[in-house]
Amino acid sequence: MTTPAPITTQFDLAEKFPGTVSADARPGYAGWIVAPEKLTEVAIFIRDELGYDLLSSVTGVDYLAEGLMEIVYHVYKTSGGPALVFKAQLPRLDPVKVASLTPVWLGAELQEREIWDLYGIHFENHPDLRRILMWEGFDGHPMRKDWKEAFYDDEVKPFKSRWPEGKHAFAEDRSPFGDNVSFEAGFDPEKWTATDPEEALYATLKKYKTVVKDGIATDHILVNMGPQHPSTHGVFRAVVMLDGENVVSLKPVMGYLHRNHEKIGERNTFLQNMPYTDRLDYFNSMSNNWPYAMAVEKMMGIQVTERAEYIRVIMAELSRIQNHMILIGMLMNDLGAYFTPALYAFEERELILDIFEAASGSRMMCNYHRFGGVVRDVPAEALQKLKDLVFERLPGKIDEFDRLLSENEIFVSRLKGIGYLSPEDAIRTSMTGPMLRASGIPYDIRRADPYSVYDRFDFNVAVRYNGDLYDRYLIRIDEMRESIKILEQALRQMPEGPVMSVKPTYQVKVPAGEAYGRIESPKGELGFYVVSNGKPNPYRYHVRAPSFINLTSLEMTCVNEKIADFVAILGAVDIVLGELDR
Amino acid sequence: MDTYGKGIFKGLMVTAKHFFDSYLDDIKWWGKRYYTPEGLAHRSSKDAKGIFTVQYPEEKVPVPEEFRYIPFLVYDESETGEKTIRCTSCGICAKACPPQCIWIVRGSDPNTGRPVPQPAEFTIDADICMNCGFCAEYCPFDAIKMDHDYEIASYGRNLLNKEALMKPAKYYAEIRPLNNAREEAARAEKAATKAAKA
Amino acid sequence: MTPNELNSPGYDIPDDMKNVVAITTLDKIYNFGRRSSVWPLMFGLACCAIEMIAAQASRYDLARFGMEVMRPSPRQSDLMLVAGTVTKKMLPAIVRLYNQMPEPKYVIAMGACASGGGPFKEGYNVVAGIDKYLPVDVYIPGCPPTPQALVYGLIKLQEKIDGQSLKQVRWYQKGADSVEVPIPMLGPDLIDPRRIPEIKTKAAELAAAATIPNAE
């Protein structure tokens, strides 16, 4: 078993920047603390001199008792290796301010907006600092530790009102306004006037000018796609400025499925978060559980049994196959090949879900991982079916997909050369997963920073070099084939044995500290940043969602393309709203 | 680029194969492909081709033993028809439940007022429950289990009280035979060691 | 659906005419037509929507119930399947979609979230059940309901349609033929226009309580 490499830094930043950078000395923590005023300078050094070109995750933590707000950055090298973690600590005064790192890593853009929205930390020089998940005009920054929601019951779970005097009461009856809303004392809805929450949004799109083309005065037009639109795969919304049919500028608008995952996650106990992670990327609950389990296992310092590691790998790879199949099917739907490929994909998906259901009890919300292993072994019957699928059915089906679509001229002409993303831009905007690899960067966490037992398998990192939609399609086919390879090896090597290394319990003890667990999920790098203060609940629980961060490059890839291609470009990013909005 | 349309044709061959398969497979399985357990098993096996559809509600995809839907409370029934609920109102399920949708009022003796190991009220808000199965997983008394019955759509909300939640142990043994056998064995062993000690 | 189902009991049809002739009531024909061509709005909110798509797809195939035509436009649909978590930010759009649907229209709350808030009920951006705003016809518990559970719910809806009578249905009565739900507003928090006076009173009460010293 290989434990993921501990978060260390080879280079002594404190020595290089005396007085500016110091090692994080809190027990259980690692990384560097950078003085906020020098943040940009240090960041540029880390990027240019040390070569950490990929900004993976940025998040805030509210240390209420210490009177500090902290921003945590995880950066990686696309050539592989562990993370470099650095943090900026800001006094918790109003307004909390820090320099934006968007000029250094463009990938910080959406993440900093999220921190502004949820924590109220102001990023100076950010190109577009607006709320992102909540609407403009919402009262408060909800992730702050002293902010309470309308249905607030208790600081942490388990709530005392449930047992032993657990008379049932609806949360609605408890809250003063009789619903999940709260208003300031003295708020008068009659005097409140609706300001247009969209004004700031529209202002950020390139202002249209009336130009005269061929003697005709021409305007740009603004089109709202979503939140209810068949092409947006859920409740995503994009506001597009069009010149004729060409996209001039575009802004993603999200938050329509913001379910307050992180706020709830910090009230939950460690174990209680497990089923919630299922509901992030609801196509791949099997692989969602994993990085969270990994992060907590890291803090607890426990190992996972051999067999459980193999089961985890097998389930995650199966999940990847069905995800990519559905993605291709849905992409075809977007392009107008109405339903045939999608229906074929759903057949394979159903067969895979049957296995998930037999092993975990639910088709979609598997809730299968536990700290130290998985909840139960795969039943013999399901294991047999799994082998049948992997050895006899799925490889043929993947080839069939390949035959069905890859050479179809109409399809190829819709995809080739569309939505180009250069390798430099892909790194700059923190792309991960197939998006990054289709642009020619062979960065796959399973290889770059191996976790679990991936170092025992012989497989190739799928990579394509054209950076267009067609390559983003092909890379999914490649990856499915690689997954089959991994599955075949894993099924052959899988040892017998227990699937849990510790006694199952619903109260786990997690020592104080922080940990970041990440895997190569089908959509990209899925990471969980978890902070424990030794209590039964995580102090901070953050999800680094690939669907969310992969949208940073959306505008870049859409500009100058046709509006009809936007649909395909978005489809090929592979977003899932549960993960995007959390 | 060679003949335009070759790729489309190649793809169409795949759809054509699917199309003919649906007839060939129907003929091969003449009469037995639908509404029979073997036919259904065939349609969800590695060899499935042709029509994939399950004719719900006339035939149903069998749910695996571990399938979980809404939890229920198990009660044992004696020969005289007396129902004893297994739950001791220890509160572990209510503590483990992630969305906190279990409410338990611990029972008390009407005479002495002292707590007794019986829930006076037990409520699960099925409109909050996330079917995670933690309650069943961590209940030390095998008293709460996950149901297999998913046909419970109704014209109103689903706030389940103790009466609505109770189902006999017989039913549990039916839907989860392996789990039940394992738990019975464990309980018998426990009882045996206890008897040996006494 | 065999035409036999259309027959009203109590009429003797000669054997050789069976399956050819049916004697029935207007209500029955009307309902048969409606229940066999319920077009859902193509509208997914969260995880439950995936199971809804799965129910549409190869294995469960809603076309068997005449429900395969998922319309992305509310103007062409009869059924709003609220499949997933309703958030405050999304709510105005949902209510607007509902208002735009022509009568007769039905709402199914699919899954715990749509029925009563679900696991995310305590969240600050979550609406605890769509029935606070829209009249719900069928509730399907589960998180997520499996495709079969969903189909069962749809059959329940068909049963409900079967029970309706031309004479009594809302949309043939005099007066307004469509229910319009006032569209909620996004202020400092979600404002339900129907509850404005209530909110005002309560907020004023809170303010009064705050000014009294030692009100704790």
Ligand code: SF4
């Ligand atoms: S169901 Fe089980 S865990 Fe829950 S209170 Fe009863 S005995 Fe305890």
Ligand code: SF4
């Ligand atoms: S299944 Fe999960 S959510 Fe439902 S009652 Fe049990 S513990 Fe709670």
Ligand code: SF4
């Ligand atoms: S009920 Fe469960 S599965 Fe459905 S949307 Fe809510 S959380 Fe997702």
